[in-house]
Amino acid sequence: MIIETNYFKMHPILLMFRVNDVKDPYGKRGSEIGDIDIQLKVTSEALSPKMVVDFVAGLLGGAAGVLVGHPFDTVKVHLQTDNPHNPKYKGTFHCFRTIVQKDSFRGLYRGITSPMGGIGLVNAIVFGVYGNVQRLSSDPNSLQSHFYAGSIAGVAQSFVCAPMELAKTRLQLSSQIDSGIKFTGPIHCLKHILKTEGIRGAFKGLVATILRDIPGFSAYFVSFEYLMRQVETPSIPYTLTAGGLAGMSSWLACYPIDVVKTHMQADALGSNARYNGFIDCAIKGFKNEGPQFFFRGLNSTLIRAFPMNAACFFVVSWILDFCNAKTGVDSVLHSDQPLTLVNLDNKTQADLETATPTVEEVVRKIITDNAMSHQYASTPQDVVHNHYTSGTINIAKESKTRLASDCNLK
Numbered sequence: 422m423i424i425e426t427n428y429f430k431m432h433p434i435l436l437m438f439r440v441n442d443v444k445d446p447y448g449k450r451g452s453e454i455g456d457i458d459i460q461l462k463v464t465s466e467a468l469s470p471k472m473v474v475d476f477v478a479g480l481l482g483g484a485a486g487v488l489v490g491h492p493f494d495t496v497k498v499h500l501q502t503d504n505p506h507n508p509k510y511k512g513t514f515h516c517f518r519t520i521v522q523k524d525s526f527r528g529l530y531r532g533i534t535s536p537m538g539g540i541g542l543v544n545a546i547v548f549g550v551y552g553n554v555q556r557l558s559s560d561p562n563s564l565q566s567h568f569y570a571g572s573i574a575g576v577a578q579s580f581v582c583a584p585m586e587l588a589k590t591r592l593q594l595s596s597q598i599d600s601g602i603k604f605t606g607p608i609h610c611l612k613h614i615l616k617t618e619g620i621r622g623a624f625k626g627l628v629a630t631i632l633r634d635i636p637g638f639s640a641y642f643v644s645f646e647y648l649m650r651q652v653e654t655p656s657i658p659y660t661l662t663a664g665g666l667a668g669m670s671s672w673l674a675c676y677p678i679d680v681v682k683t684h685m686q687a688d689a690l691g692s693n694a695r696y697n698g699f700i701d702c703a704i705k706g707f708k709n710e711g712p713q714f715f716f717r718g719l720n721s722t723l724i725r726a727f728p729m730n731a732a733c734f735f736v737v738s739w740i741l742d743f744c745n746a747k748t749g750v751d752s753v754l755h756s757d758q759p760l761t762l763v764n765l766d767n768k769t770q771a772d773l774e775t776a777t778p779t780v781e782e783v784v785r786k787i788i789t790d791n792a793m794s795h796q797y798a799s800t801p802q803d804v805v806h807n808h809y810t811s812g813t814i815n816i817a818k819e820s821k822t823r824l825a826s827d828c829n830l831k
């Protein structure tokens with residue numbers, strides 16, 4: 422069994438194995454390991470603290486992204502809903518300037534409370550679901566796994582994302598719609614929607630959001646993963662660039678659907694509604710305006726996506742890396758057996774990086790090192806008394822491939 426984390430080139434590999442012969446594995450050779458029958462055990466990582474780390478990393482990464490990206494989002498929504506026949510704005514920069522002139526910087530940061538908490542939450546779901554689905558899939562390293570994990574994450578976050586973006590859109594456009602009511606914030610806005618339009622009203626645009634975010638998030642993660650694989654050790658600028666480009670390609674993959682979604686959420690409900698569903702909205706938009714309808718605001722979206730997702734991916738990667746580096750072990754909970762956590766020092770990691778060890782060699786190494794010095798288990802006997810052992814080691818790519826084939830993994 423091998424479970425790997427994503428985000429960085431040098432993946433920590435988690436090994437969990439079972440020492441079968443608990444009675445006398447060391448034979449007569451002192452602290453050396455005898456011929457023990459080692460079985461690699463496929464173990465679900467579902468209870469691992471790692472699972473939680475993904476969510477927390479997503480939360481903080483999302484918040485960082487919002488701080489950098491929100492002004493661009495305000496511009497995007499203004500442009501998307503501008504009147505095409507009598508446009509207020511001449512373009513992205515003009516829109517930006519007009520908002521600042523009319524409303525100062527507050528205008529750009531209007532409605533940020535909703536995405537701040539909301540995108541934090543959404544990103545916790547996105548990165549949490551994505552990370553765990555990807556790790557637990559049968560072939561975690563393939564781009565296909567990243568694709569599926571991204572799609573599933575996209576669906577999962579839609580249920581929070583749709584009402585949140587609804588409130589955000591209505592707040593951002595509050596001068597144009599809902600005349601009369603001055604919303605104090607997203608919660609106020611959502612409460613009002615719930616009261617006047619019911620639960621259906623609060624989930625207006627849900628289907629459009631799901632349709633948007635399946636391609637959106639699969640492109641997001643596949644492109645990030647792809648870019649990170651192009652270099653051996655990604656530098657900080659490289660990681661930032663990869664995150665930024667991943668954000669941009671994500672929007673390119675779903676932009677027309679996003680335009681329709683925004684229009685539907687800006688639309689009124691009931692008899693005042695202009696659109697009768699997703700398709701109707703798309704057709705009316707197209708008839709009214711031609712193909713440009715589907716690309717209005719794309720510039721500002723792409724411009725916003727770069728810094729926002731650079732910040733987001735960077736913070737997420739940094740947190741995941743920090744958590745891995747700090748402990749040096751993956752603490753794994755197992756329902757019915759005690760665990761020994763094996764912490765390999767840097768030297769051991771380096772040794773294994775240059776070699777191409779077989780599974781057995783790796784396992785022996787872990788046990789030997791663990792037996793020599795460790796806070797969790799100080800003697801070989803201690804290791805053996807705990808039936809399960811796990812360790813995190815960094816292994817070079819070729820070794821990983823070998824390891825994977827030794828374990829009968831694809």
Ligand SMILES: NC(=[NH2+])NCCC[C@H](N)C(=O)O
Nearest residue numbers: 634637638641668671675726
């Ligand atoms: N279509 C999407 N939702 N793509 C994912 C990008 C998410 C990212 N938080 C952004 O707003 O740029």
